[in-house]
Every structure is written in structure tokens, then in C-alpha cells.
């Protein structure tokens with residue numbers, strides 16, 4: 001795909017510059033926890049596209065996986081993660097995740113995070129799909145909010161950390177194979193700026209907003225992954241996208257997640273005729289892996305001609321549900337659904353991206369000084385499908401690893417003021433870009449043909465449709481954040497489609513109806529992409 005190196009033209013001679021030891025992009029769990037793990041002697045900038053509190057992390061409901069029960073162990077957590085990953089997990093990364101889980105949770109508690117307790121000093125552990133043990137710690141059903149609120153309040157007290165909200169990162173600056181900082185658009189001042197640094201951590205989250213129906217917030221347009229690709233970072237596993245089986249299906253709300261923890265508490269899936277159906281699809285019934293449950297619901301919806309199924313937890317009483325799921329209970333009630341009496345209408349929606357910027361266990365990408373953490377990264381812990389409640393843990397465990405690594409890099413060679421000069425000027429077309437309508441088009445294309453069930457015909461159609469938009473808009477003169485987002489979405493959609501077309505098998509979250517079997521002989525390997533690859 002013919003792609004300009006930078007999304008806009010700029011000249012370092014006449015652009016405002018700031019200098020930092022470390023620049024972190026993103027204020028979700030991965031970005032903020034990483035900042036807290038970097039020694040206070042270093043000057044850090046956290047840049048975030050919206051306000052601090054807007055991220056996927058804040059929306060997380062169910063909890064964080066950690067083997068704390070006497071009967072549980074990192075080995076069992078490892079086994080479950082590897083099983084969910086359907087043959088494509090990186091075992092070394094998974095060992096790091098499960099072995100370093102407990103110490104990072106302990107650290108979170110020292111930051112003041114209050115998890116629910118079953119008795120004083122003993123964290124309550126619940127179960128989620130495809131976990132063989134009870135190992136999900138939680139704070140009611142708003143775990144992400146509790147964690148983020150506390151991390152943000154701590155990071156705000158750190159005098160070495162400066163937070164820049166409404167600061168949209170456009171591109172990663174590089175010279176040769178070295179990272180030099182970032183180019184940003186300051187939305188309040190309405191001007192472009194440079195934040196120069198030899199060390200940049202990309203913690204920009206996933207790309208759920210490439211889809212029409214998603215649980216992700218508006219900010220999740222995959223900017224970080226697109227900009228790292230333009231900079232020459234290798235991407236991996238883009239075809240693996242998890243669709244959450246149970247997202248509220250209501251005319252006024254199609255993105256509110258009904259956490260897997262509700263099924264963990266015994267909720268039953270029923271089709272539109274009220275029949276329980278999961279026994280036809282998997283022995284673990286409602287607690288089967290998410291991709292299996294999503295496809296089963298999809299098939300059931302098709303069979304019955306309905307746009308949704310139901311989740312039934314009416315056998316639990318109101319008091320219990322109000323206490324265990326206060327946020328879900330309240331939100332459902334606001335739409336007239338009392339989950340202690342009514343079935344909850346649900347349908348699958350895009351939820352999580354397993355793929356992203358390829359890193360090693362220290363978060364290092366193939367570009368010197370460029371790190372990636374959290375959902376934007378691909379450490380290989382999820383493989384073809386992520387196990388529930390591992391993503392928040394990933395942000396913590398690898399955030400700390402990156403923090404340690406950066407501390408050691410900076411102590412070996414103290415940061416110097418970055419000298420970066422460039423006059424980047426390529427021809428751009430001045431055209432009108434109707435961002436809202438193009439965004440909707442992209443989302444529709446991705447929903448229709450790059451969703452839960454894919455095939456060659458549909459993927460080729462999506463490829464052509466995205467390509468048509470790409471040809472029209474990729475070389476436009478972008479003036480606003482929304483326009484640059486469109487460029488990022490088009491680039492990333494085309495890469496996701498390319499990966500999905502390439503993988504001619506079904507594995508984990510990637511299901512091809514024209515190649516419905518898993519093909520270990522030809523496809524038991526990850527698909528990587530780099531802008532410098534020859535086709």
C-alpha cells in the first residue's frame with residue numbers, strides 16, 4: 001500500500017518544540033502505570049488525545065486475572081492462556097505475564113486500589129470464560145474505573161510527570177532506525193508541535209472503532225498502530241479481533257458491555273424463543289471461549305431471524321445483582337430492563353484487538369527507543385484469542401518491564417537534548433473530507449465483511465471498498481485531528497483485511513467459512529507486516 005511516511009507536511013525549523021526524557025502516548029492503564037514505574041528523576045510527558053479519563057481501561061468491568069487461590073498457580077493460568085490462544089501465544093511472554101501478575105497486583109494495592117474482598121485481607125476471586133479456576137479480582141463491576149482513578153490520582157502527584165490532554169499524536173519521528181519523539185496536534189491551540197525524546201512509549205490502545213458495533217470509546221481508532229507502521233515498526237496478528245458475545249442490544253445503546261462475569265455467576269443464554277442453546281455448540285456452555293460463544297450467538301440469530309439473543313440471570317435476586325453488578329444493574333434499569341426479572345437483550349460486538357505493534361518482553365519494538373505497551377502492543381500473550389481479564393494485567397506487567405528497561409537505558413546513557421531536523425514536504429491534495437460519513441463507511445465495510453465470520457469473497461470486497469477510499473483520501477492535505485484519524489483508520493483497515501485474507505484457516509477469533517478448519521501444517525505461525533516488506 002502506497003503510504004506517505006508522515007501524515008502531514010512539516011518543517012522542524014518553524015514548529016514549537018518541547019524536550020522530555022520519555023514521552024508516553026496514552027492515558028489508559030498501560031500508559032499511566034508505565035509512567036509510575038519510571039524513576040522520578042526522569043522527566044516524563046503523558047500525551048492523550050482526549051481527557052485523561054477517556055480510555056478502554058476506564059470501561060473495564062470484569063476484573064484482572066491473577067492466580068491467588070491456594071488451588072491455583074501461575075502454571076494453571078499459563079495453561080489456560082495458552083489454550084485460549086489456539087497455538088499462537090508466545091510462551092516466554094505468557095510466563096512473564098503469569099509469574100509477575102501477583103507482584104504487580106500488590107503494587108496496585110499500594111497505590112490505593114480497592115478490590116472486593118471475600119474476608120478482610122483476602123481478595124474475592126470470581127470466574128470468567130475459559131479460566132479453569134476462580135482467579136478474577138474485581139472492584140464491583142467497575143474495576144477499570146477504580147484502577148484508573150487511583151493510578152491517575154497518584155500520577156498527578158508526581159512532579160516529574162507532565163500531562164498534556166487533548167494532545168493528539170500524529171506521528172512517531174525517526175532518524176534512521178532511531179526514535180526521536182513525536183509530532184502532535186494540540187487541539188486547544190489548534191497547531192502542530194514536536195515533543196522530542198529518544199524514548200517513546202506507545203500505549204494508545206486498540207482499534208475497535210474500525211467497527212460499527214463496538215464496546216470501545218471513540219478514541220479507539222488505532223492511531224498508534226498506524227503511526228508506528230508508518231515509522232517502520234513491525235505489526236503482528238492484526239487479523240485476530242475479539243467480538244464480545246454479550247453487548248447490550250437496545251435502540252439507545254449498542255455498546256454497553258454485559259460483562260462475562262455475569263455468565264461467570266451462572267447467567268444463561270437463550271435465543272429469541274427463550275430456548276437455551278449453548279449445549280449445541282460447546283461443552284463449557286455459556287463459559288466456552290468468547291469466539292465460540294460469539295459465533296454460536298451469531299448462528300442462533302441467523303437461525304431465528306433475530307438481531308439479538310437474551311441473557312437470563314433472573315434466578316438471582318435483586319439485592320444480590322445490585323451488589324455484585326451495580327453498574328450493569330443500574331444501566332440496564334435505565335433502559336427499562338430489570339435484570340432480576342427481565343432477560344437482557346444482547347448481541348456480539350467488536351471488543352478487543354489481539355494484534356498490534358510487535359514487541360519483545362521488555363516492550364521493545366524493532367525501532368530503537370520506541371516501546372509499545374497494552375492493547376496497542378503485540379507481546380504474543382494473547383495469540384489468536386485472549387483469555388478474559390488478561391489485558392489489564394498485560395498493561396501492568398509489561399508496563400513495569402518497560403519502566404525497568406527505560407530506567408536502565410537512561411542510567412547507562414543519560415538522555416541528551418534531541419537534535420532532529422527535517423523539512424518534510426510532499427504533494428497533498430486540498431480536498432473536502434466529510435469525516436463523519438467516511439468513518440461510517442469504513443465501519444460498515446468492516447462490520448459486514450471483516451467481522452465474526454469471514455470469507456474470501458467478502459474480504460476481497462472489503463479490500464476493494466477500503467482501497468477506493470484510500471486512493472481518494474490518503475494523499476489529502478489533513479488539517480484536523482478527525483481527518484488524520486480517517487487516514488489512520490483507512491490504513492489500518494487495509495492491513496487488517498490483508499492479514500485476514502492471508503490467513504487461509506480458522507483459528508481462535510479468526511473464523512473463515514471458506515477455510516473452517518485449523519491448519520497447523522501451514523498456518524501455525526504469526527503474520528507480521530512491515531512497511532518496508534516487499535509484496
Ligand SMILES: Cc1cc2nc3c(=O)[nH]c(=O)nc-3n(C[C@H](O)[C@H](O)[C@H](O)COP(=O)(O)OP(=O)(O)OC[C@H]3O[C@@H](n4cnc5c(N)ncnc54)[C@H](O)[C@@H]3O)c2cc1C
Pocket residue numbers: 025026027028029030031047048049050052054055056057058059060061062063064065143144167168169170203204205206215216217219220223224257351352373374375376388389390391392393395
Ligand atoms: C467495555 C470494556 C470492558 C473491558 N473489560 C475488561 C476486563 O474486565 N478485564 C480486562 O483485563 N480487560 C478488559 N477490557 C480490555 C481492557 O480494558 C483494554 O484492553 C485495556 O484497558 C487497554 O489498556 P491500554 O492502556 O492499552 O489502552 P486504553 O485504555 O484504550 O488507552 C489508550 C489511550 O491512548 C490514547 N490515545 C489513542 N490514540 C491517541 C493519539 N493518537 N494521541 C494521543 N493519545 C491517544 C487514548 O485517548 C487513551 O487514553 C475491556 C475493554 C472494554 C472496552
